[in-house]
Amino acid sequence: MNWFRKREKPTGYRHCPESYLDKLELKRYANNTVKSYVSCFERFINFYPDKSINELDELDVRQFLKWLVRNNWSNSYINQSKNSIKFYYEVVLGMPNRFYQIERPKKERKLPTVLSKSEVRELINVTRNIKHKCILSLLYSAGLRRSEVLNLKPKDIDSKRMLIKVNDAKGNKDRFTLLAKSTLTDLRTYYKLYRPQTYLFEGQKKEKYSPTSIARIITSAVRKTSIKKHVTAHTFRHSFATHLLENGTDLRHIQMLLGHSSTKTTEIYTHVASNTFNSITNPIDL
Structure with a gap:
């Protein structure tokens, strides 16, 4: 978790709130999950550089997810993005379930590569x-x-x-x-x-x-x-x-x-x- 806190912060790039990192740490999420959540959530908040994070609503979430679909992001990444956004509003801020009506793309079912x-x-x-x-x-x-x-x-x-x-x-x-x-x-x-x-x-x-x-x-x-x-x-x-x-x-x-x-x-x-x-x-x- 300290790696995320010590990252260089490019001018104009919005980082996850400290409360987001604190909650991930307290809930002891795995490192890979933390990386995915932080990356996805920061992509979302930087999609709206002129809006306060807490002003973003369901319509903004839909528009962001539509953008991911149109730019051919994978179904798993889109689902992960939604999870990272829900985590902030519902777990970090403690708001009731706000995004349950937003559709999820079907999970891709790709078969694994297997060696003999x-x-x-x-x-x-x-x-x-x-x-x-x-x-x-x-x-x-x-x-x-x-x-x-x-x-x-x-x-x-x-x-x-x-x-x-x-x-x-x-x-x-x-x-x-x-x-x-x-x-x-x-x-x-x-x-x-x-x-x-x-x-x-x-x-x-x-x-x-x-x-x-x-x-x-x-x-x-x-x-x-x-x-x-x-x-x-x-x-x-x-x-x-x-x-x-x-x-x-x-x-x-x-x-x-x-x-x-x-x-x-x-x-x-x-x-x-x-x-x-x-x-x-x-x-x-x-």
Whole structure:
């Protein structure tokens, strides 16, 4: 939160009120949610540079959302923008529900990119740096989000129970997920070499490893292979869930490992799992 307060303020650019940041902090919203809300709300208030924030009404909100639609912003961004605006008027200012009549665009339902097991192995095997290899292994074998890998501490690795504790994950929830034997072996080698102090993965100055560093590791690994898919940290998580489902793991167990609040979120993997289609005979083969 301090990063938002210490930002440089360009002339003429309106920033979120301090009360907005305070409320986000008190409600302990996740960092990614905070970034999204602040960015969306500031885009809204800067759309009306000559109007006081508290003078903006439902008509102004509609006009702003129409502008987003006409400029081809995604449905998810438009919904996030509405949420960020509602947060200010209804949560920060404590006003009654003012914007419930404003239509929401339908949520986009895009299927996730999934790697095959051989592609995952290839990406991990071409990664020679042991720290980088451990990061990729954890993204896949534990189904972790990028932020969850970055927040891991050495004590979170429970080698006796072969579990990993994920603290304060999305929605401020703790959970346990799987620790693979091969990943544990690599982690032990890594720990002896690097001796991390606070976080499991740290930079050269012993600070928490950065999200951009993980993105670079993945980009570098993909370039060493013939894989043409767009691979991100979340692709490994999608692949973990899909492969578990293909192996017959119950959907509720996958939901628990991923930390999803609802099975509806987890059900998307039934649309990409290969065993969903195995019982269907292609008409060309009939």
